[in-house]
Amino acid sequence: MARRHLLVALAAVSLVCAGTLVGAQTGAAVRPKPPTPPDKVVVIVVDALSKEIVEKYDMQHVQALMKDGVDTPRGYLGHTGSVTVVTHNVITSGMLPKNMGWTNEGYRDVDGVLGDPGGLYITSNFGYDEMSALQEHAGYPHLSDYLDDTGKVFTVSPKGYAAYGLSGPGSADTSVSTFTSADPCEVGGVRWRKPTGPGVPSYIEGSCGSRYWVERDKGYDTLQFPAQLYPATDDRYVVGDEPGHQGGDIWATDAALQIMAEERDAWSGLLVSLPGIDKAAHMWGGVNDPEDATPGFDPMTHMEFATATADAQVGRIMDALEESGELDSTLVVLTADHGSVAAAEGHWHGDFEPVDDYGYYNWYYGDPENDDPYDQPQEALQPLIDTENVGLSYSDSSLNVWLEDRSRASVAEAAAVMKRLPDVTAVWQRRGDHFDRVSRVRWDRMTSGGERSWFARKAQELVDTQAAPYGPDLVATLPDDTTYSVLGDHGGIQRTSQQIPIVFAGAGLSGKDLRAEVRSVDIMPTILRALGITPSYDMDGKAYRLPRTRP
Structure with missing residues (x-):
């Protein structure tokens, strides 16, 4: 019996060796182990x-x-x-902002998460408790x-x-x-x-x-x-x-x-x-x-x-x-x-007074629940304020407006005013989960073919990402070199x-x-x-495979 076990063992070793030799002769290779995921x-x-x-x-x-x-x-x-x-x-x-709880520096508390339903807030004033409440509410x-x-x-x-x-x-x-x-x-x-x-x-x-x-x-x-x-x-x-x-x-x-x-x-x-x-x-x-x-x-x-x-x-x-x-x-x-x-020369549409932080009056207009009233709109925005229908506006390299009266006629009135404001390239009205462009595109206010191409390819997509009930009712896009707030700013669809x-x-x-x-x-x-983590929630983003160097 001992001899039989020895012969079986030797046969098994021979088969392994033969398999290895065949593999080498046919060019087969042992597949390397995948790299260990980061922790x-x-x-x-x-x-x-x-x-x-x-x-x-x-x-x-x-x-x-x-x-x-x-x-x-x-x-x-x-x-x-x-x-x-x-x-x-x-x-x-x-x-995306339209699914995460807030879309911009302004926020309409549709569900009454922070206070009475419909209240208007400035999101950059949020502390940990307020922001956590919106994050948890979105789920x-x-x-x-x-x-x-x-x-x-x-x-x-x-x-x-x-x-x-x-x-x-x-x-x-x-x-x-x-x-x-x-x-x-x-x-x-x-x-x-x-x-x-x-x-x-x-x-x-x-x-x-x-x-x-x-x-x-x-x-x-x-x-x-x-x-x-x-x-x-x-x-x-x-x-x-x-x-x-x-x-x-x-x-x-x-x-x-x-x-x-x-x-x-x-x-x-x-x-x-x-x-x-x-x-x-x-x-x-x-x-x-x-x-x-x-x-x-x-x-x-x-x-x-x-x-x-x-x-x-x-x-x-x-x-x-x-x-x-x-x-x-x-x-x-x-x-x-x-x-x-x-902002290029002639394309800054804010006001200046020699007072520290005066730029906040260019960024905001309205009486938000979590700040003092902003009641000194820049001259360029005054025609919109004169409609007496602006609950809150936030202006940087785009114009974003939350209206008090959102009836069809009142929204149309505000949109008609916005399209005549300095350097506006288009006005967009939120309708459900998207924005409709409600003005013609001012291609003449874009200074290069690259800017016009970017607008044609990306403007609709980018504006739509903030189409939520808590987001703005109207958005006006601006050219590459234009701000309504401070001389260097953010906010819009511009390539920079x-x-x-x-x-x-x-x-x-x-x-x-x-x-x-x-x-x-x-x-x-x-x-x-x-x-190597399986998500527990459907995200808006796409997961890309990152190329790694194999060991």
Whole structure:
């Protein structure tokens, strides 16, 4: 019996060897194991980062990521309003504005989620509780809901509503680090802005005057036109010159890197928003920033410094992941919440008074439930206000109007006025889940074939993404170089507002680009696919397969 077992074993070995030999002779190969899915995610949102800005300011770390990672050369934002308070939530929900709870800086509380039904609100005034209520009312999960199963998710942004959009309502384990406008403290004659947020780590919260508290009362060179429309008055968005208390993008990156170090074995997601470029672009007109021609020029508040700083922070985050040995197991997403429209001479239709933050009167008109009345509309908008039917308007590089009387005749009256406003290219009326164009297209107000082609291909799609009962009743689109608010702004369908980077890196990804027209709403489902997670909710975005380098 022992001899029989030995012969069987030898025969089996012979068959295996023969099979191996045949395989080698016929050219068959053992299929390599598929790469292990990443188990961590880092999302970096560089606010207002258009592709135009990346190229003009030679942002080398961003360009390297675009070259070495999975870039999307035809990618674009893919929705309106193209504003911070919308896009941060789109990125981590995979939902278009018309399905996510709010569409723009204005919001009609149709279902009475926040108060009496029908109330009008400014969404960028929302705190964590208000935004969470709308997110939960809409019913979809966020990226943090999926990542919470394997670790803790941390969100860092100096801008509160950006942080709350990225994080979502989260769980009891949610951690958000941002700033509060309330409760400043004073040490040695200096007032400090306090870090805050649900679940903010104790090593970031600190005590009055510690590392992550930043100086409040700083004006730099921004208390003059055009920056005075929306000036920097502390170090929340500006790096500042206070040693050991740098704000803005450096603040966000320092906090993110400390979280990575302190929570090394605990974190599964890190969501970081860098607001420096956005602030500089709003103040100085984006790529039209006069830089050192500014009286009292302080480079710290301007575009060249802001872009170099943001670029360096992207490099710091990537270096930290590589040095920790976690880059190959971490999916990194680099993107923006919108680009930046730079108003050309004669195409800025706001008003100016030498008062800090006067730009808010250009952005808003009405009496919202969560702010003081805005009752000083710019002269260009006055014909619409004269209809006495505007409940709330929000104006940037598009015009968005919530009407009080929405009868057919009243809507038609307002639309007829809007089409005669300066530089309007078309007026759109919401009808159910889409917008109908109710004016002729002013092709003559578009200055290039590229602009006209973009409008023809994308205007309807982009406007339709905010077709919801809580969205605007009327929208007016504007040309590439036009704003009604501040000299550098966002909001509309313009190419410079829509054409943003969307890059995937780390996690063993190859340098092969996606040729599809990837949109911001596609980021979330693409992340889940890369992680091997099955979605529990039907998203509006498309999941793309990211090409990876096989081991």
